[in-house]
Amino acid sequence: MAERSFKAEVERLKAGEGEVFEGEGILAVTKALLQSGVAYVGGYQGSPISHLMDVFADASELMAGLGVHFESSASEATAAAMLAASVNYPLRGAVAWKSVVGTNVASDALSNVASGGVTGGALIIVGEDYGEGSSIMQERTHAFAMKSQMWLIDPRPSLPLLVDMVEHGFALSEASNTPVMLELRVRACHMTGSFIARDNRRPPLTVAEAAQSPHRDTSRIVLPPANFQHEVEKIEKRWPAGIKYVQDHKLNEHFGTTHDDIGIIVQGGLFNSLNRALELIGLSDAYGNAALPVYVLNVAYPLIPDEVQAFCAGKSAVLIVEEGQPEFIEHELNTLVRRADLNTRIAGKDMLPRSGEYTADVIRQGVAKFLRAHAPSRAPEELPAPAPALPASAVPQRPAGFCTGCPERPIFSAMKLVQKEIGELHVSADIGCHLFSILPPFHIGNTTMGYGLGTAGASAFKPEGKRAVAIMGDGGFWHNGLTSGIGNAVFNQDDNLTIIVDNGYSAATGGQDILSSKATTPQRSTNNPIEKAARGVGITWAKTRTRTYDVAGMRDAIHDALTSPEKGPKVLVAQSECQLNRQRRIKPQIAKAIKSGQRVVRERFGVDPDTCTGDHSCIRLSGCPSLTIRANPDPLRQDPVAHVENSCVGCGVCGEVSHAAVLCPSFYKAQIISNPNRADRIRQRLRGWVIGALQRRAARKLAARAF
Amino acid sequence: MSTSGRISIAVLGLGGQGGGVLADWIVQLGANNGFVTQGTSVPGVAQRTGATVYYVEMIPKTGTAQPLLALMPVPGDVDIVVASELMEAGRAILRGFVTDKTVLIGSTHRVYAIDEKSAMGDGRASGERIITAAKERARRFIGFDMDAAADRAGSVISSVMFGALAASGALPFPRAAFEAAIVAGGKAIEPNLRGFAAGFDAASRASETPRQARVDRAATTAAGLALQVRVDVKLPRAAHSFAIEGVRRLMDYQDADYADLYLTRLESLSGSADLVTEAARHLALWMSYEDTIRVADLKVRETRFARVREEVKAGDDQIVQLIEYMHPRLEEVCETLPATIGRRILASDRLSGLLGRFFTKGRHVETTSLRWYLTLSLLAAGRRWRRSTLRYQTEQARIQAWLDMVRTAEPDVALELVKCQRLIKGYGDTFERGLDNFNRIVARYRAGGLTAAAIAGLREAALADENGEALEVALAG
Known part of the structure; x- marks a missing residue:
């Protein structure tokens, strides 16, 4: 079960012809797929596309009803390979993932499907995770489109256009026998808006029907001599067909005036930001009526030579607003302009920053610079930047971190304690929430090489004395870590320790189920233990700890693994349910139980301010958001005291940490019993009498000797 | 507001604070009241306790032309900023979202960032500075502790912020339209409306809740x-x-x-x-100094039981049981014994080894149980013979030596030496580390030639990291 449920929204996907559909970008995409007669859908979760996968999953019943096959793929490679169904059969298929990391994983299959080409429309929906909030490396999907020759749609942020582009994407793919990538920028996925719906369409051919009557064409397989033929096909047949489709259907758009000495070419996804920038300069309005010609590349690859030539002809300079690097479009524009023998100056990265997100403010400055160089009369006045109201240091950084009660935190608390005993460790980190270990307060982790690659990242370290430690999440383990990490370590006789964080979900991407998830769902097979799989590929030293919150136990297990005389790769599975998902699961249950009069014990932690001395060792070992500080109520002490907020979920790590690290007696656990039963009440009454009497006596004595 | 009547609203908050819910309400509000409205957010790990921005734009519906709405706030072009925490209000100012056209609605409570929390001393950023900048920069600043208001109303901060937004008058909709958006949202309607009302009232008063004066x-x-x-x-x-x-x-x-x-x-x-x-x-x-007697004494007090009940928000019909996490080591136990006995045990490897086994594990002590309550009370009663304990003798000797040193020092140096006591705090390892740092500074001082400023510098260095690296460097330098 995922972090966010789209069950209610999914109902709207049934909207028919003429109805107004309101919702987010990802819902619009899903609706567009259904309207396009898609036959199969797959993908792998990851921001910003996670919620699209969740929408698919929540809509799986609706899709099944339409004869559409949906599956949550094991990895992006799996998803991309699924597109094989469109090679021989006129089946429309769509897959989705986070780019560029997912595209990296998928690229083997993508190269193959792009080489052989497709019969049915193949659409690859990528969430481009670039700019603010991004958690990955700064690369462009554009490069993949170029190298494999797949078309890249980068739609202007507008739901009606997005829906059209999905349908055109399939048609373009079929017209040119080429897979098409649809790139959604981070904020476009969650952009709200509306469009006029059309009826959902059953696929003319379902995957089941296709499997019934197999069709074979070896010329579609990448093996000599077919692979050489594919290259010729790509150049001579598919490329022109693709260009013709884009041109005929006017997928790229023009805004603003038609004749001018200058103009702007922009990636579709950046158009709204560009328009806002022009508006701020006084060259456009809220409806895109620009005072100069703007050519919007809803298809970012390939460029359409005739359109480019027509746009550039007669202009002295054209600015290309292209985010990311290298500036592939700018290079191509220069080539096209040269070939057309035009005298137009292509401006781009000389006006705009070479790196970083192109926000409206950045574009505004770039356009202003362009105008000053090529149309000075229209350039805005150069104003000095206002003095900053605050120095940057006035506002503390707030990196993402482990959630309240996260079961991964105690693993790293335990590692910190182990490091105190045996010294610093080399730690090969992995992708997932556990990567937050590299941040304060843990400072654990040396490298991260990709999803599920924690163990592989430690494989060069052949220890003599001190073993290296690799971290892997359960998501990464099933994605590829079992083979590329664990299998590899067995085969090469590693002697390192791999700690596998088994929290029951693909947690970082929003809590999707995986093979080892504890939930049972009708559509999936779960409850496949990680330790069993690791032993299956030859691990002999494998342990599973079922409660990561037991910090001392975790510490001892890690210590054991690092000091055991046994040679060979070691696997420690650290299990406890992702707290974010757990809370979502149990909160309604608890509220219901309390309401119905059942006895419920809630646990939470607290700190006694009068014994806390304000050293914050506990925070440095835990880092829980609910463990914070507040002004010291003691007028003599200066340092703030530790404090547990009511958001505490009672996981117990702070207490365990203070135990294991011999910190301080300030922590207490409060058990709050709702609807106490008879035994509780009798015990409480008895305690109340005795303790109450003693406390009153003690208070009297204290008052007598008090100030 | 731009000439087109477009209104831009940025919501800055932390993952998990309900910024998304608030943004959804605002989108609903605009869409249901004649505005083309668009909201966006950044999904992903930023929402795992990190800072994140939700952004909404709305523009009056006119004819068929489709307006182009931006997907993120533009510095200098934001009409309303709603910040769910004081430093996030600061971040909005820092990013240029707050100008003389902006209504800034910000909660003045703090959610401390990890660097502020984990400092060994006091690492808190200055909130005063943010409030001053907010008043200076914004067209209007509506600031109050929205977290506390939510708490009092038994609601969440997002509904309080929505209430404050309604009261600000920055959006051209009546109060009822805001409440309708909450109802349309369909989730926890009752508490959300309560929080909304609390936010509305507080923002209408728009004054800080007065701080309690110290008496x-x-x-x-x-x-x-x-x-x-x-x-x-x-x-x-x-x-x-x-x-x-x-x-x-x-x-x-x-x-x-x-x-x-x-x-x-x-x-x-x-x-x-x-x-x-x-x-x-x-x-x-x-x-x-915190010895086991003192800790036990503080743990069993009536006032403490009452404070905990209040802190965990226990209702009258709920029972609260208290479990302490205590880890007295043999050292602490011996220190509470009469000095001669304590000293003898600690001096003897055999005795320490024998007895130490009982004190290697942390204990879960249920103070609300009769057994442990009586045990702790007995321990607290040890106050009467505290003067004979080993710890008492040790600490008095340390205090005496410290005072003697202070008495003979130059006035400015003496002041800094006094302040070095701040380093000695905590229990167990923490206490020993602090004491060790203190002793190293004192030893360096006794070796001669330290100015007052140098002592202050060493003290800061001792608080810079846990491993004493900064102090090591400072002492060497």
Whole structure:
């Protein structure tokens, strides 16, 4: 079960012809797929596309009803390979993932499907995770489109256009026998808006029907001599067909005036930001009526030579607003302009920053610079930047971190304690929430090489004395870590320790189920233990700890693994349910139980301010958001005291940490019993009498000797 | 608002604070009241406790032309900023979202960032600076503790912010339209409306909840009165507040005689008012060192039980049980024994080894159970023979040595030496680390040639990291 449920929204996907559909970008995409007669859908979760996968999953019943096959793929490679169904059969298929990391994983299959080409429309929906909030490396999907020759749609942020582009994407793919990538920028996925719906369409051919009557064409397989033929096909047949489709259907758009000495070419996804920038300069309005010609590349690859030539002809300079690097479009524009023998100056990265997100403010400055160089009369006045109201240091950084009660935190608390005993460790980190270990307060982790690659990242370290430690999440383990990490370590006789964080979900991407998830769902097979799989590929030293919150136990297990005389790769599975998902699961249950009069014990932690001395060792070992500080109520002490907020979920790590690290007696656990039963009440009454009497006596004595 | 009537709203918050819910309400509000409205957010790990921005734009519906709405706030072009925390309001200012056209609605409570929390001393950023900048930069700043308001209303901060937004009048919709959006949202309608009303009212008043003024407590006993008179007569005025607090603390900690010793020690410091004031603070803290007797005493008090009940928000019909996480080591136990016995056990490897086995594990002590309550009460009663314990003797010797050193130092140096007591705090490993740092600084001072500024620098270095690396460098330098 995922972090966010789209069950209610999914109902709207049934909207028919003429109805107004309101919702987010990802819902619009899903609706567009259904309207396009898609036959199969797959993908792998990851921001910003996670919620699209969740929408698919929540809509799986609706899709099944339409004869559409949906599956949550094991990895992006799996998803991309699924597109094989469109090679021989006129089946429309769509897959989705986070780019560029997912595209990296998928690229083997993508190269193959792009080489052989497709019969049915193949659409690859990528969430481009670039700019603010991004958690990955700064690369462009554009490069993949170029190298494999797949078309890249980068739609202007507008739901009606997005829906059209999905349908055109399939048609373009079929017209040119080429897979098409649809790139959604981070904020476009969650952009709200509306469009006029059309009826959902059953696929003319379902995957089941296709499997019934197999069709074979070896010329579609990448093996000599077919692979050489594919290259010729790509150049001579598919490329022109693709260009013709884009041109005929006017997928790229023009805004603003038609004749001018200058103009702007922009990636579709950046158009709204560009328009806002022009508006701020006084060259456009809220409806895109620009005072100069703007050519919007809803298809970012390939460029359409005739359109480019027509746009550039007669202009002295054209600015290309292209985010990311290298500036592939700018290079191509220069080539096209040269070939057309035009005298137009292509401006781009000389006006705009070479790196970083192109926000409206950045574009505004770039356009202003362009105008000053090529149309000075229209350039805005150069104003000095206002003095900053605050120095940057006035506002503390707030990196993402482990959630309240996260079961991964105690693993790293335990590692910190182990490091105190045996010294610093080399730690090969992995992708997932556990990567937050590299941040304060843990400072654990040396490298991260990709999803599920924690163990592989430690494989060069052949220890003599001190073993290296690799971290892997359960998501990464099933994605590829079992083979590329664990299998590899067995085969090469590693002697390192791999700690596998088994929290029951693909947690970082929003809590999707995986093979080892504890939930049972009708559509999936779960409850496949990680330790069993690791032993299956030859691990002999494998342990599973079922409660990561037991910090001392975790510490001892890690210590054991690092000091055991046994040679060979070691696997420690650290299990406890992702707290974010757990809370979502149990909160309604608890509220219901309390309401119905059942006895419920809630646990939470607290700190006694009068014994806390304000050293914050506990925070440095835990880092829980609910463990914070507040002004010291003691007028003599200066340092703030530790404090547990009511958001505490009672996981117990702070207490365990203070135990294991011999910190301080300030922590207490409060058990709050709702609807106490008879035994509780009798015990409480008895305690109340005795303790109450003693406390009153003690208070009297204290008052007598008090100030 | 731009000439087109477009309104741009940025919501800055932390993952998990309900910024998304608030943004959804605003989108609903606009869409249902004749505006083309668009909202966006950044999904992903930013929402795992990190800072994140939700953004909404709305523009009056006119004809068929489709407006182009931006997907993120543009510096200098944001009409309304809603920030769910004080530093996030600061971040909005820093990013240029707050200008003289902006209505800034910000909660003044703090959610501390990890660097602020994990500092060994006080790492908190200045909130005053943000509030000053907010008042300076924004067209209007509506700031109050929305977290506390949510708490009082039994609601969440997102609904309080929505209420404040309604009250600000920055959006051209009546209150009922806002409430309709909450109802349309369909989730936790009742508490959300409560929070909304609380936010609306607080923003209409738009004033800070007054801070509680600190009251110097007057003496309640004859012994207390006598000591108070002594403070008034013998100590400089500036030191009175700390000294009274010190006397109060030590009478509570031990007895009037002990407080008497405190004042005698203070009076022996013939220095500036500054020195005596700081000494009044630090001497009281040192003399009320946390031994097992003190910890037990504080844990079993009636006032503590009441405080915990309040803190965990226990209802009258709920039972609260308390479990302490205690980890007394053999050292702490021996220190509470009479000095000769304690010293003998610690000196003997055989005895330490034998007894130490009982104190290697942390204990879960249920204070609300009769057994543990009585045990802790007995331990607390050890106050009567505290003067004979090993720890008492050790600490008094340390205090004496410290005071002797202070007495013979130059005035400015003496003040810094007094302040070094701040390093000694905590329990177990933490206490030992602090004491060790203190001793190293003192040893360096005794070796000669340290100025007051140098001592202050060493003290800061000792608080810079846990492994003593900064102090090592500073001592070497």
